[in-house]
Each structure stands twice: as C-alpha cells, then as structure tokens.
Amino acid sequence: MLASHIDTIIFDFGGVLLNLNKQACVSAFAELGCDIAPYMDNYRQKGLFLLFEEGKISNDEFFRELKKIVGKHCTDEDIMWAYKQFLTDLPQEKLELILRLHQRYRIFLFSNINQFVFDYCRQKYFETQGHTLSDFFDKTYLSFQMGVCKPDERIFRQMIEDAAIDPRHCFYLDDSTANIEAGMQLGFNCYQPKMNENFSFLFE
Numbered sequence: 001m002l003a004s005h006i007d008t009i010i011f012d013f014g015g016v017l018l019n020l021n022k023q024a025c026v027s028a029f030a031e032l033g034c035d036i037a038p039y040m041d042n043y044r045q046k047g048l049f050l051l052f053e054e055g056k057i058s059n060d061e062f063f064r065e066l067k068k069i070v071g072k073h074c075t076d077e078d079i080m081w082a083y084k085q086f087l088t089d090l091p092q093e094k095l096e097l098i099l100r101l102h103q104r105y106r107i108f109l110f111s112n113i114n115q116f117v118f119d120y121c122r123q124k125y126f127e128t129q130g131h132t133l134s135d136f137f138d139k140t141y142l143s144f145q146m147g148v149c150k151p152d153e154r155i156f157r158q159m160i161e162d163a164a165i166d167p168r169h170c171f172y173l174d175d176s177t178a179n180i181e182a183g184m185q186l187g188f189n190c191y192q193p194k195m196n197e198n199f200s201f202l203f204e
Helices: 022-031 047-053 059-070 076-084 092-101 115-126 153-163 177-185
Strands: 008-011 087-089 106-111 139-142 170-173 189-191
Touching: 022 076, 047 059, 059 076, 059 115, 076 115, 087 115, 106 153, 139 153, 153 177, 177 189
Parallel strands: 008 106, 008 170, 106 139, 170 189
Antiparallel strands: none
C-alpha cells in the first residue's frame, strides 16, 4: 500500500502500461526494406523518430520522410502497419487498476510518445466501453506536445509547474533507469517495473 502522504500517481506509458515489442517493429520495417534499428529504443528514440516524439515534425512529415528512408514505394498504411508492431497490448487488468486508483488519487500519464501512437492507443484502449481518457487520467503529459523528451529535466519541471504538484507526494512508475534517476533527483518517489510486470501489488 502506498504511503499516506502520496496523493498523485504518475504512469509512464510504453513498457509500464503498454507492452512493447521492439524487435517485431524492426522486423516489420525490414520487410519494407528499411533498417530502423539505429533509431528505435524502448525508452528514447533517435534521429527522425526522436523529432517525431518531440513534436518537431507532424504525422504527415514523419511518414513522408520515413518513406524516403525506405527508398521504395510504400504507403502511409504500410508505415502505420509496421509501426504498430511495436505496440503489443495493454492488459485489461491494468486499465481496471487505473480506474480503481483514480477514485482515490490524482493520476497522470507522463510519456515519451508521438502523436500517431498516442491517438491510436487512446482510441483502442481508453475510449472503449463508454470510457473516455479523462476516466483514467486527470491529465496527460506527452513529449510530442511538450517539445522535449524524458529524461530531460525540463519536461519534469513543466509537469510539476503545470500540475502544481509536490514530487514528494507523487509516486512515479517508469521502466527507464535514466527516467527514474531523473525523477529521483527531483524528489519523486519512484518504482521501475520489469518488462510485462503486474505491479498491482504496489497498491494492495
């Protein structure tokens, strides 16, 4: 059970709530003739993919530039299919856990993510069974909207200021060691889940 002084829970998305499969994504792009391994990471992307997660380029610009990298004709639908292979599933029990926790705590989503992935996952996982995103989270803090990616201190400070939170009263879950270390330096109570971990025991 969380300590009594905790009033806010902050979830990373990919690797904490959403299960990921980097190799499946790399293999799918390889089928299109594109080696994206140098750009892809479970925690923080590089090059074109980083620009996309920082909101420096739009969906259309990303697809257009990635098709140039592929070097042969492919459609936006081909790119979407390949990218979606990165996104395995979001277990129903985690969605139910968030709904229960939201009855007692403020809940934030805090993620390095691009607009395409966020829009896809919002519709697939959070806007079903009569729910909306606000049923799960008080607010989302997303790198493509904030112009910077974790573990940069600036994105943490933007969230702290906007949400008017005291990190000492927050419990923050992230699967990236670098992000956890950044959060701890700012005073957050942190936990680093293992891959595909069911971390519900933390809240029992």
